[in-house]
Amino acid sequence: MEYLRTPDDRFERLLDYPFVPHYVDVGGLRMHYVDEGPADAPPVLMLHGEPTWSYLYRHMIPVCAAAGHRVIAPDLIGFGKSDKPTRIDDYSYQSHMDWMLSLLDQLALTRITLVCQDWGSLLGLRLAAENPDRFRAIVVGNGMLPTGDQTVPAAFQLWKNFAIYSPVFPVSRIIDAASFRKLGPDEKRAYEAPFPNRKYKAGARAFPKLVPVTPNDPATQANRAAWESLKQWRKPFLTTFSNGDPITRGGDKYMQEQVPGAKGQPHQTLTGGHFLQEDSPVAFAQAVNQLIATQPSQD
Structure with a gap:
């Protein structure tokens, strides 16, 4: 696999x-991640989407x-300081899953609080x-977490x-507009x-076509199985959607209805567009902190 760095x-x-860079090798590619705060504390895993990188979480x-x-806060392969395979076909939903799981394994992360948006949610x-x-x-x-069984927003x-x-x-214009x-x-x-230059952008261009949009998509079965697991999820599940995202609008209500752990949580609607980390970063981060504060220290 050819890649650029x-x-x-x-x-x-x-x-x-100002964050110090950290790296792991995932399947022969270098993945970058930010690692801030006490090393022995339970981790908060912040996953970005497209076409951003960990810079999106700089204020959180x-x-x-x-x-x-x-x-x-990792940079997905193809983004940020991580390596970038040069062919769109080098990227698949499963390859991104494998790369992320390798990071979790190498850092031995457990007791994780997941924070996710956009493709960070499809993976997380x-x-x-x-x-x-x-x-x-x-x-x-x-x-x-689409399965291809839903109507695709225009x-x-x-x-x-x-x-x-x-x-x-x-x-940058895409992020600014959203x-x-x-x-x-x-x-x-x-x-x-x-x-x-454009040769570095294969990963960013690849992501939209990897979203399951039909019932026979390669990722459909795995995502359906994931939903069966999430429908049994009784640990805390919080939604913090924004009030101005035309792509994911309504997804928060759906998850609140489907995931048992969402019941009784202080769900919020924050001010912002698709990239709510740019529009309401402190409120988003405080919602994460407040959720963690309600959990037993040794859960």
């Missing part, structure tokens, strides 16, 4: 991103770390459903077509940093 100087002096990581939590919810003993709680903001189909066929893929607040020039530079 973004030069380190692309990440120098990024605004509000310090809030959760300051509350005494160990925060792990599967990870939790397939490895329930490793997770203690789940927080989902603007995310879902906004998603437009996005999928754009990702596949558009001759340009302007990462947030309520406007990104500053330094923030735009940070989101563009992983991608020196």
